[in-house]
Amino acid sequence: MLAFIIRRLLQSILVMLAVALVSFGLFRFIGDPIHNMVGQEATAAEREQLRQDLGLNDPVPLQFARFVGNALRGEFGLSYRMARPVTDVIMERLPATLELALISGIGALALGIALGVYTALRRDGWLSQFIMSASLIGVSLPIFLIGILLIYVFAVELQVLPAFGRGETVRIGWWTTGLLTESGLKSLIMPAITLGLYQLTLIMRLVRAEMLEVLRTDYIKFARARGLSDRAVHFGHALKNTLLPVITIAGLQIGSIIAFAIVTETVFQWPGVGLLFITAIQFVDIPVMAAYLVLIALIFVVINLIVDLLYFAVDPRLRVQRSGRGH
Amino acid sequence: MKPPAHNQPAGNTPLLSVRNLRIEFPTRRGTLVAIDDVSFDIARGEVLGMVGESGAGKSLTGAAIIGLLEPPGRIAAGEVLLDGEPIHTLPAERMRKIRGRRISMIFQDPLTSLNPLYTVGRQITETILTHRDIGEAAARKRAIELLAEVGIPAPDQRVDHYPHQFSGGMRQRVVIALALCAEPELIIADEPTTALDVSVQAQIIDLLKRLCRDHHTAVMLVTHDMGVIAEAADRVAVMYAGRLAEIGPVRAVVQQPQHPYTRGLMGSIPVLGADVHRLVQIDGAMPRLNAIPPGCAFNPRCTEAFARCRS
Amino acid sequence: MNTLTEKSKTDSLLARILDSDIFHSFIRSPVTVVSAIVTVVMIVAALSAPLISPHNPFDPATLNLMEGFTPPMVANEFTGNVYWFGTDAQGRDIFSAILYGSRVSLLVGFAAVGLAAVLGITLGLMSGYLGGWVDALIMRIADVQLSFPAILIALLIFGVFKGIIPPAMQDQMAIYVLILAIGLSDWVQYARTVRSSTMAEKNKEYVQAARVIGVPAPLILLRHILPNVMGPVLVIATIGLALAIILESTLSFLGVGVPPTQPSLGTLIRVGQDYLFSGEWWIVLFPGMTLLILALSVNLLGDWLRDALNPRLR
Numbered sequence: 001m002l003a004f005i006i007r008r009l010l011q012s013i014l015v016m017l018a019v020a021l022v023s024f025g026l027f028r029f030i031g032d033p034i035h036n037m038v039g040q041e042a043t044a045a046e047r048e049q050l051r052q053d054l055g056l057n058d059p060v061p062l063q064f065a066r067f068v069g070n071a072l073r074g075e076f077g078l079s080y081r082m083a084r085p086v087t088d089v090i091m092e093r094l095p096a097t098l099e100l101a102l103i104s105g106i107g108a109l110a111l112g113i114a115l116g117v118y119t120a121l122r123r124d125g126w127l128s129q130f131i132m133s134a135s136l137i138g139v140s141l142p143i144f145l146i147g148i149l150l151i152y153v154f155a156v157e158l159q160v161l162p163a164f165g166r167g168e169t170v171r172i173g174w175w176t177t178g179l180l181t182e183s184g185l186k187s188l189i190m191p192a193i194t195l196g197l198y199q200l201t202l203i204m205r206l207v208r209a210e211m212l213e214v215l216r217t218d219y220i221k222f223a224r225a226r227g228l229s230d231r232a233v234h235f236g237h238a239l240k241n242t243l244l245p246v247i248t249i250a251g252l253q254i255g256s257i258i259a260f261a262i263v264t265e266t267v268f269q270w271p272g273v274g275l276l277f278i279t280a281i282q283f284v285d286i287p288v289m290a291a292y293l294v295l296i297a298l299i300f301v302v303i304n305l306i307v308d309l310l311y312f313a314v315d316p317r318l319r320v321q322r323s324g325r326g327h
Numbered sequence: 328m329k330p331p332a333h334n335q336p337a338g339n340t341p342l343l344s345v346r347n348l349r350i351e352f353p354t355r356r357g358t359l360v361a362i363d364d365v366s367f368d369i370a371r372g373e374v375l376g377m378v379g380e381s382g383a384g385k386s387l388t389g390a391a392i393i394g395l396l397e398p399p400g401r402i403a404a405g406e407v408l409l410d411g412e413p414i415h416t417l418p419a420e421r422m423r424k425i426r427g428r429r430i431s432m433i434f435q436d437p438l439t440s441l442n443p444l445y446t447v448g449r450q451i452t453e454t455i456l457t458h459r460d461i462g463e464a465a466a467r468k469r470a471i472e473l474l475a476e477v478g479i480p481a482p483d484q485r486v487d488h489y490p491h492q493f494s495g496g497m498r499q500r501v502v503i504a505l506a507l508c509a510e511p512e513l514i515i516a517d518e519p520t521t522a523l524d525v526s527v528q529a530q531i532i533d534l535l536k537r538l539c540r541d542h543h544t545a546v547m548l549v550t551h552d553m554g555v556i557a558e559a560a561d562r563v564a565v566m567y568a569g570r571l572a573e574i575g576p577v578r579a580v581v582q583q584p585q586h587p588y589t590r591g592l593m594g595s596i597p598v599l600g601a602d603v604h605r606l607v608q609i610d611g612a613m614p615r616l617n618a619i620p621p622g623c624a625f626n627p628r629c630t631e632a633f634a635r636c637r638s
Numbered sequence: 639m640n641t642l643t644e645k646s647k648t649d650s651l652l653a654r655i656l657d658s659d660i661f662h663s664f665i666r667s668p669v670t671v672v673s674a675i676v677t678v679v680m681i682v683a684a685l686s687a688p689l690i691s692p693h694n695p696f697d698p699a700t701l702n703l704m705e706g707f708t709p710p711m712v713a714n715e716f717t718g719n720v721y722w723f724g725t726d727a728q729g730r731d732i733f734s735a736i737l738y739g740s741r742v743s744l745l746v747g748f749a750a751v752g753l754a755a756v757l758g759i760t761l762g763l764m765s766g767y768l769g770g771w772v773d774a775l776i777m778r779i780a781d782v783q784l785s786f787p788a789i790l791i792a793l794l795i796f797g798v799f800k801g802i803i804p805p806a807m808q809d810q811m812a813i814y815v816l817i818l819a820i821g822l823s824d825w826v827q828y829a830r831t832v833r834s835s836t837m838a839e840k841n842k843e844y845v846q847a848a849r850v851i852g853v854p855a856p857l858i859l860l861r862h863i864l865p866n867v868m869g870p871v872l873v874i875a876t877i878g879l880a881l882a883i884i885l886e887s888t889l890s891f892l893g894v895g896v897p898p899t900q901p902s903l904g905t906l907i908r909v910g911q912d913y914l915f916s917g918e919w920w921i922v923l924f925p926g927m928t929l930l931i932l933a934l935s936v937n938l939l940g941d942w943l944r945d946a947l948n949p950r951l952r
Contacts, residue, residue, distance in 0.1 A: 022794075026801075137930075140933035142887050142891070144888060144891045145926050145930065149926075224395055225395060225427065225432035226508075241442065255787075259790040262892070278893070281797040282893060300786065316491070
């Protein structure tokens with residue numbers, strides 16, 4: 001098991017290095033970093049001096065090593081647009097995104113599994129058919145449309161929920177939370193639904209397909225042949241096997257929620273890192289783009305490691321070594 | 328033992344009686360008849376072998392008896408009687424109580440028959456607790472006894488192991504323990520040795536035979552291996568293209584097969600020390616379900632067919 | 639006794655199509671028939687937009703500011719003109735804008751799917767047929783890319799091009815960059831599917847035989863292996879088209895897609911969103927509905943196609 005974890009850690013480090021390389025490539029080769037740092041009036045000599053000071057004349061591998069070193073210390077330089085350290089800007093906005101992603105992710109996962117199991121077990125029932133059809137609409141509905149629709153109904157027409165922003169927040173250390181105030185919670189409802197709905201439909205369809213697959217297996221047939229009750233067969237035997245592959249996909253989904261937050265944050269003007277990233281792209285604010293990329297990759301890698309560990313907890317085939325073979 | 332059924336005189340009632348069974352699969356292009364007019368009995372404690380090529384309908388018959396026919400397949404005609412009582416019409420919940428308790432089933436592949444995520448002990452106790460009104464601890468004790476009975480060494484440790492920690496033969500022993508754990512009257516063993524190493528096959532057949540004799544359990548042994556039948560069965564039923572070609576005591580069928588198909592089947596078994604130059608082979612292949620010829624299903628391949636066979 | 643209901647057998651291609659399982663499952667599913675019709679109508683309408691649209695929404699000469707914010711099906715208070723879907727702030731006919739917008743959305747969608755499919759199939763065939771380090775390299779890249787959502791990849795590619803292309807040319811190039819970004823973000827599925835089919839096919843006797851008699855590898859891939867993977871590829875491409883249309887509209891909505899001078903459905907929605915608060919709901923509603931119906935129809939077709947080609951899952 002330890003060997004496996006070490007191997008996965010090494011793989012994760014490789015992925016991070018690959019992403020860092022892309023980030024570095026962005027940083028170093030897109031546009032001229034010097035051009036973005038000094039004004040038009042700087043002389044050629046001043047530019048050259050800055051170039052030398054920043055190490056931009058060093059060999060590229062050395063520059064990359066320096067980039068990685070800085071990234072490890074959380075230093076990504078100054079934002080071109082805001083002229084503030086990128087790390088500060090991101091840390092300020094990270095709590096908003098993480099709270100949104102976490103709430104909608106948990107909701108999507110819980111509801112998605114429940115609905116997926118239900119539609120698999122009652123696959124010919126009218127409610128299942130209805131849920132499946134509705135889920136196809138959910139997959140076809142771009143998430144910004146969901147957001148706009150919710151805003152129109154609940155903010156413009158009914159005026160019960162705020163149309164944008166995060167509401168009042170409470171500061172706990174460096175973290176700001178909207179979960180402790182009424183306006184914060186109210187502000188969270190629509191963005192969380194918008195962000196979660198698409199993931200919900202995906203998880204539900206996945207759980208359904210996986211469950212149908214498991215229900216066809218021999219051990220489920222054998223469990224039935226032994227006279228176990230439907231409840232024991234479905235929830236005791238089938239569900240656990242269904243959830244095994246779902247863990248992997250759900251991990252990926254939770255990661256992609258953070259990326260999809262870009263859209264939700266734009267619709268609701270939610271002050272998170274996604275909105276920051278979109279603005280960065282529009283203004284070609286390379287240091288912010290590069291840092292965001294590394295951050296997202298880090299979150300993905302951490303989630304993947306957690307998924308691997310969960311597998312160990314659930315699947316005895318990984319946890320317990322084969323023994324006592326023979327005869 | 329169970330009290331005799333009310334509507335038939337005791338003693339004469341076979342444990343299982345399949346009468347004119349017909350299984351159909353409705354498809355867009357018409358209805359496929361997978362099993363047609365199959366009738367046979369199994370007496371208490373008897374081992375009935377069921378042979379035939381793949382696709383002949385052996386497993387389907389087994390699934391129909393235990394009530395696990397997969398849709399869209401359905402019993403279109405005929406009946407299945409357990410102790411003289413029809414069971415093919417029972418509501419799902421009552422049929423479920425018969426499964427495992429009175430009729431059990433063993434599947435072909437022991438590698439996929441056990442849930443990989445639970446210990447074998449948990450799977451056995453779960454089954455015992457479903458059918459017996461005993462406590463958790465007693466069920467676990469019984470599970471260890473069962474594992475010992477099917478010949479698994481150190482059962483008190485193995486009971487907490489997961490399926491992947493057992494070899495194929497050992498897993499099939501666990502499967503047999505599972506099938507036996509509520510003391511059923513009939514076990515449907517669907518190709519129980521096909522997926523195993525040849526060296527293990529005989530052990531498993533011996534085990535099955537011994538256990539069923541000890542517990543007075545009847546077995547419907549589905550296989551395509553005549554050797555297994557000759558070794559273990561009391562009577563044998565030969566299936567071909569969804570019909571019963573022949574049924575009778577093993578000795579009689581093996582030595583004096585009546586149906587030309589059975590004769591062909593027997594001729595194709597190599598016999599050690601027998602003075603034959605070449606094995607007999609049956610030309611052609613079994614017809615597809617949508618192209619079964621009129622009359623005897625075997626007539627196009629039969630060397631002895633005459634007019635009556637074709638209508 | 640024959641258990642199969644006999645069908646008269648005709649040899650003509652039409653008859654064979656009409657008798658095929660695929661066609662039957664198509665006719666049997668009214669939802670599929672409707673979505674096929676809707677999809678075709680929308681594609682035709684988008685293609686013939688210059689012919690059928692009442693106005694050219696992007697010719698400033700035809701716009702009348704007096705007609706701004708005319709609600710749908712209500713006569714304008716100054717000119718008396720009636721617009722089916724109403725008009726926007728500049729008096730632009732929403733219906734015409736939608737026709738022209740779907741053109742852009744469909745163009746980007748089809749082109750991106752084409753790019754992704756060609757790239758994915760090529761890499762998948764290479765990966766599956768050649769194996770070795772080529773396979774390892776392609777599949778590692780695929781793994782890494784697959785762990786990031788398409789939208790992030792597309793945004794990144796878009797950002798890179800924004801940094802490379804001189805600002806003066808950006809509007810002009812935007813649509814190509816968009817196609818490239820979406821296409822490059824979506825090749826992995828094709829590659830994976832084609833790779834596994836290729837690996838399965840390449841060891842079959844007929845491929846071995848072709849290799850033995852000296853048929854060159856590219857020809858084997860094209861003639862023998864490719865036809866075998868077209869079914870799943872078609873399914874992926876159909877669902878991919880819906881995804882590409884949604885992704886395009888999302889990027890345009892985020893303001894990183896096509897420029898406002900050449901609006902797609904997403905751009906129309908982005909612009910219309912601002913008027914939602916002042917009550918001009920039609921500016922955003924109709925483009926939004928069009929987008930939803932288009933994506934839904936294509937998704938339904940893809941869903942049906944997957945089930946029809948893979949009966950086991952039904």
